[in-house]
Every structure is written in structure tokens, then in C-alpha cells.
Amino acid sequence: MADKADQSNELLQRAYALSNDEETKSLYRDWAQTYDETMLEGLSYLTPCKTAKLLSDYEDNKKCYILDVGSGTGLAGQELAELGFNKLDALDYSNEMLDVAKLRKHNKAPVYRKLILADLNEPLKIATNTYEGIIATGLFTHAHIGAICLPELFRILKPGSLFATTVHKDIWASNGFKNKVSEFEKEGIIKTHYRQMGTYFKTDKEPQGFYIIWESLK
């Protein structure tokens, strides 16, 4: 058990030290097949479960069409499916992580309808106002993507829809979230319904970052 926790911590440290997209893709290529085991058993990863529950607390319409952004292997989608959400797509730029997400099932049906291979650093080939919800867990963290992708994500989110996410406290300001969110709020593009610090792993001694619910207003 200690070995598993050590291995998991090593992978997490590798994830936090990434310096470019090639390294990120290479990490997730190596990690895809064992990601769930190391994150859930090795590190008692809580974020997908807590974020899905938060979205469910704010969103009554379980039939809304949700995009799981930076879905990885689909842990957040699995949690949403268990909470009754049944129109889910996954988006990630790692083929290998999406291959695992593709096999994910709930009540014998695939968790995701569509798997979208796309880079959040680029404009998305998705029509404006397509989705009625977005979830992103563990994506906005050390050495991953920053607030640069928010305009595109709010473009594809229908007005009145919710975006449930986590943002690690260490990158909230440095990766542009603080400024971009305050700019969007001032311009009436989004409203923050919930933003509280919380733990991401069961073993965390203190909160690692924010749990957030934004609403797209236009």
C-alpha cells in the first residue's frame, strides 16, 4: 500500500513539474492505464466526486448536455452518471486518456456519447452555445492550462448554464484566473455562484484550492 502511495505521489509530482504540452501528453500517455488506480487507491483523489456533487446541487436538470473538459479517463463523468446525468461528452488532448474514458460504463451504457480530441490552447471546433453544462476537474492546476481557454469554454456554453470546476490555489492568480474571472464578472459575461476552498485528496492537511460554480450569462 505504501508503495502504491509512493508511486502515485511520484506521478503527481511529475504532473506538477510539467513544462510544455509535449511533456504533458507524454506523462498522460504513460499514465493512462494506471491513472484511476493511482489516483483513487494511491492518493484517495476526491476532486471529481466533490465537483460532480456540487454541480448536481446547483443543476436540477439531469438531462442537460454536459462537456467534461480535460476529462482524462472520465472520473468526473462517472460521478455525474452515478448522480443521474446522462448526456455527457468528454474532451481531452490525450488520445490514451480518452481511450480509457471511451470504455467507461454506467448501467452497461457508455458514460460518454462523444469523445473529442482537442487542445484547449486552440480555438475549439464546437458550435457556440452547444453545451448546457461544463465540468473540469484537476485541469486547472500546476503546469496545466491557464485561463486562456475560458473565453472559448464560455462561448460553447449556453447562457444560463453552469460551469463546475476546480482551480488550484497556487495558480489562481498566476495563471490568469483571478483577472479573467473578475473581468468577465464586470462585463456581465459570467456570475460566480460558489467559490470555496477545499481539499483535493483525502490526505490533504489543508485545502488545495477552489471549488467553483460559474454561470454563463451571455
Ligand SMILES: C[S@@+](CC[C@H](N)C(=O)[O-])C[C@H]1O[C@@H](n2cnc3c(N)ncnc32)[C@H](O)[C@@H]1O
Ligand atoms: C490531472 S488530469 C485530470 C483528469 C480528470 N479530469 C480527473 O479529474 O481525473 C488533466 C487532464 O487534462 C488534460 N489536458 C491538459 N492540458 C490540456 C489541453 N491543453 N487540452 C486538452 N486537454 C488537456 C490532460 O491530458 C489530462 O487528461
